[in-house]
Amino acid sequence: MSTSFDHTVVPLDQLLAEFGEQVVTPDDPRYDEMRAVYPGQFDRRPAVIVRPKDAAQVARVVTIARENGCELAVRGGGHSNAAHGVIDGGLVLDLRDMRELDIDVEGRTAWAQGGMSAGEYTHAVVAHGLVTGFGDTGSVGLGGLTTGGGVGYLVRKHGLTIDDLLAAEVVTADGQILHTDADTHPDLFWAIRGGGGNFGVVTRLKFRLHELESIYGGILILPATAETIEAFVTQAEAAPEELSTIANIMPAPPMPFLAPEHHGSLVIMAMMVFAGPQEDGERVLAPFRAIAAPLADMVQQMPYSGVYPPEDPGFHPVASSLTMFADRIDRQAAETIVKRLTSSTASMAATQLRVLGGAMARVPVDATAFAHRKSRIMVNLAAIYENPQDAPVHDAWVAEFADELRQSDHGAYVNFLADEGEERIRAAYPGATWDRLRAVKTTYDPTNFFHLNQNIPPLP
Known part of the structure; x- marks a missing residue:
């Protein structure tokens, strides 16, 4: 029906x-x-x-x-x-007017309305020396980010955002307002931790807060070659869990802190976040700085809210993109990345690498609807261009790039999917996860009222 x-x-x-x-x-x-x-x-x-x-x-x-x-x-x-x-x-x-936040400093929890952004929440709680890990962009809404999983700058230290979700308020398709947690509507609570917006409108979320007075973090830019890319990933995998990295391999934009002679050259522009004191962070980052002479090094002690700098509200990129997982970035994969990025005709082409593991991987695969706990590296491919009519060219470039990089992990992260069809949604929810999500969907939205999402249809 x-x-x-x-x-x-x-x-x-x-x-x-x-x-x-x-x-x-x-x-x-x-x-x-x-x-x-x-x-x-x-x-x-x-x-x-x-x-x-x-x-x-x-x-x-x-x-x-x-x-x-x-x-x-x-x-x-x-x-x-x-x-x-x-x-x-x-x-x-x-939901943009639903941005109330209630922080329980002593209890280390916070209730946030679903229209609040990750940046607003983070700036508010960091004033108390507390954090919850979200994604890599401050303007993203909490509801959508959280229900898809949440892979960000604390993923190795504290896991996914959903691993710190303690409860939620959900409006279901029949207009009910339900409280859900591990003991109340536990099937719904399981599903909204990774299953996206299929099961209702998440209007409030209760998060766990972690103590973190400051981080040692910021942008580190290295020249990008097959050797440096492989070395960066190797060091990120070997680093302690306090360090999470997001590395963008791309032609260097004309940034004021980068010497003009490096503008346009292929670089590793990495956001480094060490959740600990500067002295320990310097020791952990030393191997990265030894990969090659940094072209820019802006890593410093700062509040965690520094990971969300101000954004340009008028920036609306036109892009072809694809998200995937990789088992490894060895020399061959790194050579493919360099070759593909230098062959793109887009105004900006990029490969993003997020080394996973740590706390995220210690949660059982079936504990939440996010089914990729054992995935080792998230890879995001993107081509940004000016003319929408050029989409077929850049879509093909992204698809061919992905085919060349693909290894044994055929999963996908639902929050980064575009309109790619059921096969790709099934890749985000493999095996028993898909079957269990369809059963929950049938209970809470049997007519598929909430279908404008990466859709999980109810059972017939």
Whole structure:
């Protein structure tokens, strides 16, 4: 059974009567800003946008949409590579006004509304010497990031974001507001830790907080050759769990802290985060600095919030991308990366490497819906370009690049998937994980009302 939707019939009068100025229509001066999402290739025009303030209002919007057969998109931070947070026609449920945060400093927990961004949360809790690990971008919404897993700068020290999720408030397709944790609706709690937005709107999240007064971290730029790429990954795998790295291999942009003669040359631009004191961090980073003479070294002691610098709100890149896992980055794989990056015709081509393991890998594979605990290295490939009509060229480049790099791990990270079809969604949820998620979907959303996501259909 599935729900039928009509893009042309939207209960605008009812929404205006109940939500007033929280409703944004195409003739509203806020409309274009509200419908914009991070990926620049999407220009979708919803019939109406509603900005609720709490779970009760979310439940009401969900109920109105369902009862009227109106298609619903749920927007958190707007970073979905498939632009699932916006739709042509239909109704957008925009969580951006739901950003309340309640910190229990003594109990080391925090309740955050689902529309809050990772950066806002981090800057607030770090004032108390506390942290929760999220992803690599501060403007990403907490709800979408967390329900997909959360792979960031503390992944080796504290695991995925979902490993610090203690409870959640979820609005389901029938308009109920459910509290879920390990003891209450445990099947739903299992599913929202990795299963994405398939099971409802996550309106509040309770996170564990860790003590961390400061980090030794920042950007380290090395020249990129097959030798230095292989050496970097080898050192990242051998480093203690306090160190997490995200290395972007790319032509160097014209950054002010990089000498002009290096602009455009292939570099490893790595974000290094050592969750500990500077003295220990310097010792751990010494082997990386010995790989080659750094072209720029901005690693220093700083608050953890420094990993989320200010972002340009007008940056909306048009890109082809693909996410995958690798067992190793040996010399052959490193040579492939160099060859492919130097052959791209995109305005910017990049390979991102995230060495995993540590705390993330110690959680049992079936403990959450994130099924890639044993994956060793996350690889993200991207080509950023100017003309959307050039998409087929860059899509083919990314696909061929991935085929050349692919090893025995055929998994995918759901938060970085674009609109790539069911086979790729199944790669994010292999084997028994897929079957279990479909069963939970059938319980909480039997008509697939929440389908604008990396969709897990209910059982027939």
